[in-house]
Amino acid sequence: MRVSQHILFESTYRELNRSIERLLSAQRKAASARRVLRPSDDPLAAQRILDLRASRDHVASAVRNGQYAQAWLSVTETALHGMEEVVMRAQELAMVQSSGTMDTSTREVAAQEVKQLYDQMVHLANTRFGDRYVFGGTQTQMPPVERDELYNPTFHANEQEIQIRVHGGLTLPLNVPLKRVLGDDSEGALVTLRDLIQALEADDPDAVAATLDDLDRDLDRILKVASEVGARINTYQRQQQSLEDMEVDLMETISEYQDADVARVFSDLVNQQTVYEAALRSTAMITRVNLMDFIQ
Amino acid sequence: MSNIYQLMNTAQWALHAQQLGMSVTAHNIANLNTPGYSRQTLILESSTPMDWAPGQLGTGVRAVAVKRIYDQFLGLQLQEELSQQGRVEAERRLYEQLESIFSLSEEAGLSADLQAFWDAWEDLSNHPEGHAERVAVREAGLQLARRLQVMYDDLKQLQDQMDESVRIAVEKVNELTEQIAGLNERIFRAEAAGQDANDVRDQRDQRIRELAELLDVRSWEEDGKVTVLGPGGRLLVSGLDAWRLRTEVDESGRVRVLWEEGTGRSADITQEITSGTLGGTMEMRDRVVLGHLETLDSLARELIWQVNAIHCAASGTSPWPELSSTVAVPDYDPLSGSPPLMESSLPFASRITAGEIHIWVYDGDPPVPGGRIEVMVDASTTLQDVADQINSDPDNGGRLTATVYADGTLTLSAANGAGFSVARDDSHLLAALGMGGFFGGSGAGSIEVAQGVRTTTDRIAAGRVDEDGGLTGTAGSLAPGDNRAALAVAALRNAPVLEGASLAEVYAAQVGELGLEASSAYRAAEYQEMVVQEVEDQLSSVSGVSVDEEMIRLMEYQWAYEAAARLIQSSREMIQAVLDLVR
Numbered sequence: 030m031r032v033s034q035h036i037l038f039e040s041t042y043r044e045l046n047r048s049i050e051r052l053l054s055a056q057r058k059a060a061s062a063r064r065v066l067r068p069s070d071d072p073l074a075a076q077r078i079l080d081l082r083a084s085r086d087h088v089a090s091a092v093r094n095g096q097y098a099q100a101w102l103s104v105t106e107t108a109l110h111g112m113e114e115v116v117m118r119a120q121e122l123a124m125v126q127s128s129g130t131m132d133t134s135t136r137e138v139a140a141q142e143v144k145q146l147y148d149q150m151v152h153l154a155n156t157r158f159g160d161r162y163v164f165g166g167t168q169t170q171m172p173p174v175e176r177d178e179l180y181n182p183t184f185h186a187n188e189q190e191i192q193i194r195v196h197g198g199l200t201l202p203l204n205v206p207l208k209r210v211l212g213d214d215s216e217g218a219l220v221t222l223r224d225l226i227q228a229l230e231a232d233d234p235d236a237v238a239a240t241l242d243d244l245d246r247d248l249d250r251i252l253k254v255a256s257e258v259g260a261r262i263n264t265y266q267r268q269q270q271s272l273e274d275m276e277v278d279l280m281e282t283i284s285e286y287q288d289a290d291v292a293r294v295f296s297d298l299v300n301q302q303t304v305y306e307a308a309l310r311s312t313a314m315i316t317r318v319n320l321m322d323f324i325q
Numbered sequence: 326m327s328n329i330y331q332l333m334n335t336a337q338w339a340l341h342a343q344q345l346g347m348s349v350t351a352h353n354i355a356n357l358n359t360p361g362y363s364r365q366t367l368i369l370e371s372s373t374p375m376d377w378a379p380g381q382l383g384t385g386v387r388a389v390a391v392k393r394i395y396d397q398f399l400g401l402q403l404q405e406e407l408s409q410q411g412r413v414e415a416e417r418r419l420y421e422q423l424e425s426i427f428s429l430s431e432e433a434g435l436s437a438d439l440q441a442f443w444d445a446w447e448d449l450s451n452h453p454e455g456h457a458e459r460v461a462v463r464e465a466g467l468q469l470a471r472r473l474q475v476m477y478d479d480l481k482q483l484q485d486q487m488d489e490s491v492r493i494a495v496e497k498v499n500e501l502t503e504q505i506a507g508l509n510e511r512i513f514r515a516e517a518a519g520q521d522a523n524d525v526r527d528q529r530d531q532r533i534r535e536l537a538e539l540l541d542v543r544s545w546e547e548d549g550k551v552t553v554l555g556p557g558g559r560l561l562v563s564g565l566d567a568w569r570l571r572t573e574v575d576e577s578g579r580v581r582v583l584w585e586e587g588t589g590r591s592a593d594i595t596q597e598i599t600s601g602t603l604g605g606t607m608e609m610r611d612r613v614v615l616g617h618l619e620t621l622d623s624l625a626r627e628l629i630w631q632v633n634a635i636h637c638a639a640s641g642t643s644p645w646p647e648l649s650s651t652v653a654v655p656d657y658d659p660l661s662g663s664p665p666l667m668e669s670s671l672p673f674a675s676r677i678t679a680g681e682i683h684i685w686v687y688d689g690d691p692p693v694p695g696g697r698i699e700v701m702v703d704a705s706t707t708l709q710d711v712a713d714q715i716n717s718d719p720d721n722g723g724r725l726t727a728t729v730y731a732d733g734t735l736t737l738s739a740a741n742g743a744g745f746s747v748a749r750d751d752s753h754l755l756a757a758l759g760m761g762g763f764f765g766g767s768g769a770g771s772i773e774v775a776q777g778v779r780t781t782t783d784r785i786a787a788g789r790v791d792e793d794g795g796l797t798g799t800a801g802s803l804a805p806g807d808n809r810a811a812l813a814v815a816a817l818r819n820a821p822v823l824e825g826a827s828l829a830e831v832y833a834a835q836v837g838e839l840g841l842e843a844s845s846a847y848r849a850a851e852y853q854e855m856v857v858q859e860v861e862d863q864l865s866s867v868s869g870v871s872v873d874e875e876m877i878r879l880m881e882y883q884w885a886y887e888a889a890a891r892l893i894q895s896s897r898e899m900i901q902a903v904l905d906l907v908r
Contacts, residue, residue, distance in 0.1 A: 033364075033869025034357055036862050043858060067424045068840030069847060075429055076837025079436045083829040086440040087818060090447050097451050160454060167788070167797065167804030169454055187797035191806055193451060198816055287429075320876040 041312045048308045052301040059298045064289040074286045081286070085279040088272055091196040095269045098193050098203055102262045105163050105205060108156040109255040112210065115150050116218060116248045119143060120241065123225055127238035136237075140229035147180055147222045154211055154219075164207040167191060173207050174219065180226055182219040184208075195268060201261075210254050211247075218247040329903070333896040335385030339889035342369055342388045346882040349391055353870045361531030363393040363868035365523050393523040399864040400530055404537040404544070406860050408600040410853045411538040415605030417850035419487070420843035423617065426479045427836050435476060436836075438469045439829055443818035450811035453787035454642075463782050466763060466774045473625045477769035480618045487610040488580040494539050494603045495570045495582055501536045502553065502567040505529060509550045510565050516549045536561075540601040556604075557597035559584045570594075579610065613842065618769075620835050625769035627823050630673060632814055633762035637747060637755040639786035639810030640803050644687045644744030649736040651759035651775060652767075654708055657733030662709035666702070666754060672767035673757040679703045680752035684715070684737075685790050685801040686724040687744045694801025695743070696720030697792075702752035708735055711754070735760070746803060748790035761786070763814075787811035 057066060068075040125131065126139045154164050154174045161169040166187035173186035186207040192200040211218045221243040228236035349367045356362040368390040374381035428434045445465035449458040508529040515522040529551060536542050541556040553562040560568050569585045573593075582598060583591040598604045655670040667677045682700040687693060698718040700711055712727035712735060724743040728736045735758060739745050747755060756762055759775070763785065766772040778784050788807030794800030823831050 031866045031869075031871065033865045033871045035865040035869040038358075039858070039861070039865075065429065067843070068427060068429060068836050069420070069424060069843035070840075072837050072840025072844060075840045076833045078429065079833035079836055080830060082431065082436060083440060083818075083827075083833070086444065090444050094447065094451060159452070161452070161806060165806065167791075167806035167808075169804070169806035187802075187804060189791065189797050189804060189807065191808060192812055194447065194812060194815065198819065200812060320873045324876065324880065 037315065041308075041315065045305075045308050045312060048301070048305045052298075052305050055294065055298040055301045058289050059291075059294045062289050062291060062294070063287055064294075065287050071286075078283060078286050081279055081283045085276060085283065088196070088276045088279060091194065092269065092272050092276060094193050094195065095265050095272060098195075098201070099262060099265045099269070101158050101163060101203055102258055102265065104156060104158045106255060106258045106262065108153045108163065109210070109251055109258060111153045112150060112218070112251045113248065113255065115146050115153070116244055116251060119146055119222060119225060120244045120248070123237050123240050123244060126229060127234050127241065129234060131234070133232045136229045136232050140226055143222060143226050143229060144180070147176070147219065147226065150211070150219060150222065151176055151182070154207060162186075163204060164210065166204065166206055174211070176219075180219075180223040182211075182214050182223070184213060195265075196272060201264075205254055205258060210251055212250070216243075218244075218251070221247055329896055329899050331384070332899075333893060335383075336889045336892035336896065338372065338385040338387065339892070340886060342367070342386045343882045343886040343889060345388045345391075347879065347886070350875050350878045350882065354872070354875050357870050357872065361527050361534065362870070363395045363523070363527050364870045365391050365393050367391055390521055391523060392521060393526065394868050395526075395530075396864060396867045399860065399867065401544075403857070403860045403864055404534055404542065406853070406857045407534055408537040408541060410850075410857050411540075411601035411603075412599075412605035412608075413846065413850040413853045415490075415602045416609055416846045419483070419606070419609045419614070420839075420846045422483055423480075423614070423839060424843055426476055426483075427617075427839050429836070435469075435472050435832055436829060438465070438472045439832070440818075441465045442469045443815055446811055447815040447818075449785070449787050450808040450815050453808040453811055454805045456782065459782040459785045459787075462785055463774060463778060467779070469628075470764065470766075470772045470774055473621065473628075473769045473772050476621055477618065477625075480614055480621065481770070484579070484610055484614055484618075487606050487614070488574075490606050491580045491582065491603060491610075492572050494601075494606070495572050498536065498539055498561075498603075499567075499569050501532050501539075502561045502569070505532050505536070505551065505553060505562045506565055506567040508532065509562070513549045513565075522549075538601055540598050540603045542601075555584070556594050556599070559592070559594060559597075582607075617835065617839065620831070622768045622770070623823065624828055624831055624835075625772045626767060628828055629762075629764040629766060629768075629772055630676060630756065631817050631820070631822050632764055633756040633759070634753050635810055635813045635817075636763040636786050637753075637761045638750040639789050639813075640746040640748075641784040641786050642805065643783060644685075644692050644746045644803070645737070645739070645761070646744055647736065647738040648745075648760050648777075650734045651762070651765055652757070654733035654758075657708060657731075659729075659731040662707045662729075665705050665707055666711075666757070667704050667706075671757050673753075677702065677754050677757050678752055680754075681749065682711075682747065682752060682754060683749040683790075683792065684725065685746050685748050686721065686739065687746070687801075688724070689742060692744055692803070694799060695724060696722065697748070697801065698725060698745075702754050706754075708733065711735065746790050748792050748801070 058064065065071045065074050065078065122139050122143060126136050131139075151174055155172045156163050162171070162173050164186055165171065165173040167189040168185055168187045171185040173184065175183045175185070177183070184207065188206040188208055190202040190206070191204045193203045194200050208217075212220065214220065221240050224243070225237065225240045228240060346367045346369075349365050353364050367388055370387050370389045372384045372387040374383050376382075431437060442462075442465040445458070445462040449455070449462050452458050508525055511525050512522040512529065515525065533542065533544055533551065533553065536553065542561070543554040543558075544551050546552075550564050551562065552560075552564070555561040555568075555570075562568070568587060571583050571585060571591065572580050573583055575581050581593055581595045582603065584594045585591045595607060598607060652671060652673075654664075654666065656664055657669070658664070667674060671677075680702055682702065684698040684700070686695045686698060688695045698715055698721050700714045700718075702711070708729050712729045715721065715725060715727040715737065724740050725745050726738050726740070728738070730736065737745065737760075747761060750756070759765060761777070761784075762775050763778055764772055765775040787810055788803065788805070789809045791797040791802050791804065791807070792800065794802065797804050817827075818829070819827050821827060826834065
């Protein structure tokens with residue numbers, strides 16, 4: 030083929046350009062450590078990356094929800110254990126004071142202690158997690174229970190369950206309605222404690238003895254709810270573990286799609302640089318000489 | 326008759342021819358890098374011999390013509406390939422711009438903003454009492470709306486930019502066709518006078534090539550005049566005349582290309598242009614960019630609708646004192662009250678269904694439920710019907726007044742000290758009217774966080790009214806810890822709302838599709854570049870100037886010139902010898 034000056038210059042220019050373009054692309058990948066920088070770098074991977082990131086964010090938010098639920102439930106559990114102890118102490122007092130050997134003064138002292146137990150119970154029922162009353166149902170901004178001077182309880186709590194999303198579209202109840210723990214203003218732990226106070230103050234051993242059955246029932250209720258909450262915490266912990274594993278798996282998969290193999294990218298970069306240098310060198314050689322150099 | 330003078334004459338012609346040859350060589354060297362230049366060569370012929378006694382005697386050399394070395398077939402092929410290149414190059418450049426709009430970045434992309442928005446709602450569902458969570462939801466909403474708008478604007482700008490390049494290209498076409506017609510004339514005149522119009526022909530070929538880079542072109546030559554046909558076989562140049570193209574803006578704001586027939590009439594040839602920069606640009610504008618705009622728009626539309634459908638039937642931390650529709654019924658007629666809302670021109674009219682709206686009214690602070698107003702919506706319900714049902718409901722008791730204004734808006738306002746909350750709306754009418762929605766607008770270009778929510782974050786509805794009181798003990802109560810609406814919005818994250826896919830999946834699929842199109846466009850452009858270079862090299866191999874070659878020519882002519890000069894000297898010496906004889 031006849032080689033014109035135009036072919037010579039155009040083709041060297043073209044080759045130089047092509048080789049610096051490849052060098053630039055390799056340099057970008059090395060600098061960002063990413064394999065896919067634009068959708069066209071690998072369209073299918075680009076779509077997968079976006080889908081996987083959405084899944085990862087979804088799982089991550091489920092993990093956050095799980096952490097929140099666990100903390101909430103731990104606070105609930107602690108409060109329930111406190112309630113158990115209150116009722117058990119009341120049982121002891123009622124047992125002792127129902128015997129005929131006790132007298133007015135011991136019953137008065139006992140009545141004082143039960144009053145304290147009552148207030149402790151109210152305090153536990155009004156346990157807060159952050160700015161939310163955990164036993165209030167959805168009425169989280171008002172103390173779930175209050176008492177008057179005669180130790181009659183007034184309940185503000187409602188029975189609505191607060192749902193929290195665990196994973197996928199699945200939601201689980203977060204709170205325990207107070208009614209299931211302490212009953213209401215006609216029967217339940219607080220009513221029993223009130224009756225006990227009244228019986229002790231009236232110095233009536235039979236009436237004191239009569240509260241023992243109710244206290245058994247009240248303790249059973251609290252224990253049942255506490256074991257339920259304990260089971261829920263376990264469920265969340267197990268789930269949490271698998272969600273965290275899933276999050277890590279997803280991140281690894283995303284990395285496989287989007288991140289560059291560093292060793293390969295750098296060897297590619299070095300390779301492209303060598304090619305570019307060679308192209309420069311050959312250009313310098315070929316453009317330096319022509320016939321004019323040799324004729325005088 | 327042969328004599329010494331004849332010898333001198335021959336030498337003089339030789340000098341003349343070699344000098345011409347040197348001029349041609351000089352011209353070639355001077356145009357070493359002129360685009361479209363074809364090397365020229367001097368055609369020499371031996372001159373007519375004389376009949377003489379021993380036989381015919383040569384009389385020297387004559388320069389007969391200066392010809393350009395050119396391959397007509399390769400020229401046409403190059404023209405065709407350049408047309409293809411114009412198209413794929415335009416597409417490549419535009420795909421590069423599109424790709425920068427649909428970023429894959431983890432920090433700044435629609436995908437990330439969408440996830441952040443759902444995350445914010447989920448956090449609100451975990452703490453519906455919170456102020457900080459509400460602010461976070463608003464900020465995430467603002468960011469998402471802004472992102473959608475920016476992307477929409479970028480795509481629109483890209484379209485405008487493409488319109489501008491169409492205008493510029495059309496001007497260039499007119500310039501080129503006029504030049505080609507002018508060059509036709511020069512060539513015709515020169516060649517009628519027996520000259521070879523080499524350089525002018527090169528110029529004309531170059532102009533036709535430039536024209537081919539812009540749009541579909543077919544050309545042929547007759548009597549030294551080239552005829553150029555444009556897209557759809559329309560005449561662009563014939564003989565000494567050029568036809569003009571012009572642009573016009575159509576009703577959708579896009580620039581169209583028209584061919585002027587010359588009698589004041591013109592034909593729209595937008596669809597017929599398939600090659601060149603013009604073809605590529607308009608194809609991208611009308612198919613690709615428009616397609617991405619539409620996908621983005623439907624994504625934004627669905628986002629607005631789905632969030633609002635939940636948000637309009639939910640409640641913030643306190644009841645509304647007053648609420649106005651933010652979307653007016655555009656074709657509302659104050660005299661007749663028509664049209665029925667389902668048939669109106671509301672952006673979301675087609676999504677209104679038959680159903681019930683429950684509005685609870687409250688007294689005092691803290692609000693105490695005072696009753697439930699029920700509105701029935703069916704195919705014939707008009708805006709006035711809605712207002713009438715609210716005003717005449719027995720449970721209303723003068724607490725809530727609904728007013729329809731002549732501009733097609735509806736306002737609900739509570740009496741002093743009273744308030745109201747929407748508990749249910751399965752007709753989705755309130756969402757269509759933009760009453761209590763989270764987002765305003767109806768597409769990617771108009772999406773915004775609704776004014777009410779933006780200024781008062783307490784209006785962000787996380788909870789729902791407990792309608793029957795089965796759980797809270799009081800029908801119509803609004804518990805601060807109720808998170809049902811927030812959960813419902815957060816659940817949209819994975820909900821298959823757009824043709825069986827979630828919004829995030831729709832976007833990912835759009836990015837994937839763009840990537841596929843772009844990478845094949847880049848490959849096509851790269852391939853076409855190689856094809857063009859191949860043909861250009863072939864043509865240059867025939868027509869291009871080689872310095873080495875010209876140097877050799879130069880030496881050749883120089884030696885020949887020196888030899889001819891020596892001939893003249895010899896003749897002169899011979900004449901001198903003859904003169905000396907006479908003396």
